[in-house]
């Protein structure tokens with residue numbers, strides 16, 4: 001049997017991979033990278049720099065890491081430094097003590113595999129963090145699993161529950177595209193519940209029941225309900241009343257609740273964050289027995305350590321059989337990365353008041369929070385001041401998701417451009433592409449998060465430093481004003 005030449009072999013690709021999309025690093029950011037390469041090569045473009053507002057990557061936009069965490073991490077990563085008194089003398093005492101504590105727990109071997117669900121000591125630190133945050137009993141640390149960021153937690157949980165098209169996942173629209181991508185990769189069925197832009201992007205529990213019907217119509221059963229609180233891209237913070245309605249839905253319909261709470265520290269508006277775990281435990285029987293898996297991450301909040309790939313999920317009321325299978329899935333990956341585990345433990349255990357590092361930590365933490373809050377408020381205000389753009393307040397998370405009112409002539413032109421180029425670019429993707437080409441501003445079109453039919457949005461982060469944000473909103477204003485004028489109906 002002669003082997004076919006490489007040119008004859010059709011490069012087979014799993015069609016599910018082709019179907020999966022992830023707009024946060026899709027068409028617009030890829031085009032931005034091409035433009036950046038041209039700028040770097042000395043070419044003259046209509047702008048001098050790219051402003052990457054497509055990804056919630058704080059430290060890529062000049063946010064500083066928290067010193068305490070980095071100091072502890074450096075000593076844990078290189079324990080021999082602790083044998084050098086001159087080096088030790090350069091670190092605050094509570095940093096040295098914390099590093100020694102962690103190294104003792106790790107037996108000094110930070111290069112070794114850990115338990116499949118992560119270091120026991122790190123999981124116990126997370127359990128204590130959860131108890132302090134919620135004012136409840138400490139969860140059993142065996143119900144906590146450290147992950148390579150929340151993304152890998154989502155993947156594991158979806159693998160547990162989604163075999164194929166008969167298994168349905170309820171997702172919010174607009175949604176963070178990790179979810180539709182993972183559902184596509186598993187061949188699952190998705191049912192969309194639309195967030196209400198006119199009501200601060202709130203969700204309506206009755207829409208969840210409509211999802212049941214849409215899944216039933218295809219022979220699928222709802223297995224998982226995803227709630228992102230605070231919301232990405234929409235920035236809403238749910239009320240306790242809404243959350244209780246969600247819990248009742250999950251209990252009554254035997255659906256696992258996946259509470260994506262990676263932005264739980266990014267709260268800027270009048271609505272406080274309450275964890276789904278706390279809401280479930282505060283409800284009367286039988287609702288306090290509702291299964292709920294909560295996600296957290298070192299990528300967001302104030303810590304912003306995205307590249308460390310730290311995070312965890314906590315299983316509340318999850319049946320033993322499901323827990324065992326989920327933990328088996330974790331074992332197949334052997335363990336999450338050690339730096340991410342250490343960083344997650346540090347996120348959950350800040351320096352104690354009275355310690356040498358406390359004042360600096362507090363100052364850094366409060367400074368970053370105040371800056372994020374200020375930028376969130378300023379950005380929504382500026383965007384609302386642009387004709388043709390309206391934006392809900394950014395109550396939480398790291399993004400604004402304004403609606404753009406595109407003139408009919410602009411939408412029609414986009415259809416003509418698609419026809420002549422054989423492309424299928426959505427009107428708001430065309431808007432984002434042209435904004436990029438003219439200004440260097442990189443945003444993600446609302447179509448990348450899905451949205452109500454006939455509406456157009458874009459998502460920008462609140463992360464550019466204040467002075468850069470000012471010029472960014474001025475450029476968006478000029479760009480939109482030109483569209484309003486040139487395509488006036």
Ligand SMILES: Cc1ncc(COP(=O)(O)O)c(CN[C@@H]2CONC2=O)c1O
Nearest residue numbers: 055056149150151176232262297299311
């Ligand atoms: C709601 C939500 N869940 C999970 C994740 C994954 O985070 P990990 O880094 O812990 O895997 C993100 C990342 N946010 C993406 C990345 O930056 N911009 C975004 O929209 C997110 O926004």
